[in-house]
């Protein structure tokens with residue numbers, strides 16, 4: 205059983221440096237999906253609360269209180285943020301686990317990754333003062349500088365709540381932007397703790413603002429409002445399309461990190477045990493609620509039967525449990541509604557002809573109190589079937605087979621997404637060839653899942669627009685400005701002076 209922290213926070217909106225309640229007075233209970241315990245009560249923001257937060261972010265930006273701080277000093281605040289996060293790691297990890305049901309060991313890893321993200325952008329801030337351009341004229345001084353985009357709306361999902369927000373907040377602050385963050389309505393707790401850290405470290409009022417509430421009410425103004433210069437969204441494809449469409453009315457800058465249907469390609473010469481073990485990680489870590497989950501296993505035909513038998517045997521043995529259960533290897537799904545969606549997806553696959561090898565149902569016994577769904581393997585699937593095309597965002601892996609390299613690549617690229625993928629082989633030449641041909645934003649060779657703050661993350665195709673992390677992750681929050689100075693202005697004579705002498 206999870207125990208709730210004593211938060212009865214009817215004032216969970218952080219606007220202009222103050223904790224306030226929703227204007228409506230509405231609140232929402234946050235429920236741990238591992239056992240249904242209420243772990244927090246937070247304010248439920250509506251449109252007018254978000255508009256207040258936007259006004260605060262706009263005023264803070266326009267006053268220059270943050271954008272005019274020299275970039276190395278902004279970087280210093282990010283480094284101090286990282287240090288504070290490391291000190292408060294356990295408190296943050298616990299809050300994340302209670303909201304998501306994620307195992308505490310995974311939440312601790314997330315907190316370390318978040319601190320590393322703040323450190324990376326803290327160091328990157330101020331490293332580059334723009335560039336001088338040779339205009340081909342000695343009288344001209346021409347340079348390109350990078351300025352903050354302005355007020356950013358940030359909308360984030362529930363699976364990696366603070367991590368996905370950190371990938372936006374850290375570069376935005378490094379660039380000199382101000383922002384309004386709207387985390388998933390299901391998992392707001394660590395975002396609240398984060399505002400507490402910013403306040404503690406003296407970030408000026410109005411630079412970081414937080415609204416907790418549902419997407420259509422609290423989130424939509426961030427893509428619609430003319431005072432927001434950029435909206436950065438991480439979440440599902442359909443929501444991303446809605447946000448991009450809404451943002452077009454004011455021609456905002458838009459960054460989208462969307463879903464994936466990620467291929468995990470295994471050649472017959474791969475290290476068998478490592479490939480099976482990592483296929484389990486790829487599909488079932490965090491019960492598959494990972495944008496880059498290896499949900500499409502694509503195995504060379506000659507080893508497919510043995511490989512899948514072993515995968516099924518291992519999947520059947522995975523132990524499920526709550527965040528603080530030391531024996532658990534993975535946790536619950538986020539909600540009852542999501543579990544129903546995953547189950548319907550599996551049923552649709554079976555109805556289309558897939559063979560259910562294991563799982564395909566909720567957990568029983570002790571697991572009945574939570575939103576558990578058993579690791580599920582579906583084989584005998586074909587390209588075009590819904591389970592091969594659509595993201596399940598649950599512990600479900602489908603198995604396809606191939607005969608040669610060309611077929612492997614064609615199968616792996618046959619998706620409207622393009623977020624991530626892996627290739628398993630001991631042939632270094634083939635590994636590089638296949639990696640080069642896969643149309644996905646991240647390719648792992650003989651590994652699955654690692655990401656680094658210094659390496660870009662994002663999708664090809666309908667997995668998104670733009671990149672987070674790496675130098676491009678900072679550039680997302682910057683506008684390039686060309687400053688051209690003529691130090692010896694002269695009459696050009698382009699237009700004759702027809703009035704001269706009159």
Ligand SMILES: NC(=O)c1ccc[n+]([C@@H]2O[C@H](COP(=O)([O-])OP(=O)(O)OC[C@H]3O[C@@H](n4cnc5c(N)ncnc54)[C@H](O)[C@@H]3O)[C@@H](O)[C@H]2O)c1
Nearest residue numbers: 360361362387388419420423424439440443461462463495
């Ligand atoms: N590419 C990545 O890096 C990445 C990372 C994590 C998750 N994801 C994706 O996120 C999805 C799962 O997350 P989810 O279920 O929270 O996604 P979701 O799209 O349902 O919700 C994401 C966020 O959008 C908000 N929202 C919903 N409707 C909105 C609207 N009309 N206007 C503004 N905001 C709105 C929600 O309240 C939430 O905060 C999966 O598809 C997953 O692949 C992608």
Ligand SMILES: C[N+](C)(C)CC=O
Nearest residue numbers: 363364493494495496
């Ligand atoms: C981006 N990542 C892998 C941390 C989480 C995706 O859901």
